[in-house]
Amino acid sequence: xxxxxxxxxxxxxxxxxxxxxxxxxxxxxxxxxxxxxxxxxxxxxxxxxxxxxxxxxxxxxxxxxxxxxxxxxxxxxxxxxxxxxxxxxxxxxxxxxxxxxxxxxxxxxxxxxxxxxxxxxxxxxxxxxxxxxxxxxxxxxxxxxxxxxxxxxxxxxxxxxxxxxxxxxxxxxxxxxxxxxxxxxxxxxxxxxxxxxxxxxxxxxxxxxxxxxxxxxxxxxxxxxxxxxxxxxxxxxxxxxxxxxxxxxxxxxxxxxxxxxxxx
Amino acid sequence: xxxxxxxxxxxxxxxxxxxxxxxxxxxxxxxxxxxxxxxxxxxxxxxxxxxxxxxxxxxxxxxxxxxxxxxxxxxxxxxxxxxxxxxxxxxxxxxxxxxxxxxxxxxxxxxxxxxxxxxxxxxxxxxxxxxxxxxxxxxxxxxxxxxxxxxxx
Numbered sequence: 267x268x269x270x271x272x273x274x275x276x277x278x279x280x281x282x283x284x285x286x287x288x289x290x291x292x293x294x295x296x297x298x299x300x301x302x303x304x305x306x307x308x309x310x311x312x313x314x315x316x317x318x319x320x321x322x323x324x325x326x327x328x329x330x331x332x333x334x335x336x337x338x339x340x341x342x343x344x345x346x347x348x349x350x351x352x353x354x355x356x357x358x359x360x361x362x363x364x365x366x367x368x369x370x371x372x373x374x375x376x377x378x379x380x381x382x383x384x385x386x387x388x389x390x391x392x393x394x395x396x397x398x399x400x401x402x403x404x405x406x407x408x409x410x411x412x413x414x415x416x417x418x419x420x421x422x423x424x425x426x427x428x429x430x431x432x433x434x435x436x437x438x439x440x441x442x443x444x445x446x447x448x449x450x451x452x453x454x455x456x457x458x459x460x461x462x463x464x465x466x467x468x469x470x471x472x473x474x475x476x477x478x479x480x481x482x483x484x485x486x487x488x489x490x491x492x493x494x495x496x497x498x499x500x501x502x503x504x505x506x507x508x509x510x511x512x513x514x515x516x517x518x519x520x521x522x523x524x525x526x527x528x529x530x
Numbered sequence: 531x532x533x534x535x536x537x538x539x540x541x542x543x544x545x546x547x548x549x550x551x552x553x554x555x556x557x558x559x560x561x562x563x564x565x566x567x568x569x570x571x572x573x574x575x576x577x578x579x580x581x582x583x584x585x586x587x588x589x590x591x592x593x594x595x596x597x598x599x600x601x602x603x604x605x606x607x608x609x610x611x612x613x614x615x616x617x618x619x620x621x622x623x624x625x626x627x628x629x630x631x632x633x634x635x636x637x638x639x640x641x642x643x644x645x646x647x648x649x650x651x652x653x654x655x656x657x658x659x660x661x662x663x664x665x666x667x668x669x670x671x672x673x674x675x676x677x678x679x680x681x682x683x
Contacts, residue, residue, distance in 0.1 A: 267549050268549070269547065269548070269549055270548060270549060271548065272531060272548035272592075272594050274594070274597070294592075294595075297590065297591060297592065297595065298572065298590060301551075301590050301591065301592065302571060302572055302590055304549075305551075305570070305571075314548070316592075316594065316595060318595055342584070346646075365661070366575070366660050366661025366662075367585060367639065367642070367643065367646075367658055367660075367661050368575060368578055368585050368586050368587045368639065368661045369572065369587070369590075369661065371581075371584040371585060371586050371642075372584075372586050372587075372590070372591065446573070447573070448660070
């Protein structure tokens with residue numbers, strides 16, 4: 267990888283100040299995507315600002331009917347959290363299925379969301395559960411956060427501080443994973459939330475998206491049969507050596523059906 | 531940049547470039563070459579070490595991210611008198627290796643696996659070892675070794 271200046275701030279304010287000092291600075295969370303990209307020289311920041319030393323960014327808190335997860339909380343911590351397992355088992359299970367055990371011991375929710383890899387799991391969790399992304403500047407609703415492939419609503423100098431998940435009535439995340447990379451070829455989160463039914467799909471297109479037709483059908487009747495006949499058109503889906511767009515379209519319906527069946 | 535951490539119980543420090551990977555620091559600065567570099571893309575798990583008690587892939591972490599950390603590598607697993615860790619002993623007993631290249635990472639990962647899943651089923655072992663690849667495909671005896679070690683840890 268190319269050389270960079272390394273900084274290790276101790277507070278979000280210091281990290282934001284370092285981020286705004288010009289150059290092509292990047293934040294380092296767990297680094298499980300970023301360091302790999304830097305090794306391949308796909309990413310070459312001039313400055314790397316390591317968030318690993320900022321204690322206030324880590325931890326899981328139950329706040330009324332919400333679970334708030336600090337941006338630097340590792341996937342393994344979310345998967346093992348008794349609170350998350352009890353209140354949003356779909357989220358614990360999603361976090362426990364990311365990458366492999368060693369990746370889950372380093373990777374973070376904030377890093378995953380800021381990266382917005384089209385095949386990552388957390389974007390489906392955040393969009394499907396109608397979570398809110400809290401930054402050092404504002405709150406961003408899930409529906410406004412994901413903008414496209416590796417693109418989010420985060421502005422320059424903006425840092426994710428935590429993500430707040432309202433506890434759903436029921437939800438499940440099911441993915442068909444690539445056995446080599448463990449990324450989702452297609453992953454679907456189906457949830458019945460206080461603000462309605464939500465179905466979010468990752469892995470299938472350039473960015474995570476919702477399926478309105480499935481949401482409408484499930485709102486009328488929450489059953490696997492309700493989505494069995496609904497398919498997403500293949501023309502905007504990804505096609506690669508792992509799966510054709512038509513196959514991904516097929517998988518969306520299958521994964522959605524299984525998620526509805528598994529929801530609790 | 532100056533970096534300090536504890537490795538296998540001993541304090542170490544060195545002057546490194548910021549872009550130094552943790553595995554490079556371990557192998558080249560500390561000359562602890564038991565930790566292997568296999569794929570160098572965070573897939574194979576040969577570089578697995580323990581960072582503050584958690585198994586991680588040291589080829590996908592900067593040395594700077596481990597500043598002040600407590601690191602254990604494969605060299606730190608056996609007792610000072612040479613008595614093998616129960617996991618190492620089980621790999622020996624059950625022939626859980628063929629060429630041996632993946633073994634340091636397998637053992638470090640398996641110790642962490644059993645810590646988080648005491649008395650794991652064969653299914654759990656296979657699922658939870660998915661971050662470690664054995665290109666000899668000798669998984670059968672590896673799984674047997676992990677199962678046997680879990681009874682003694």
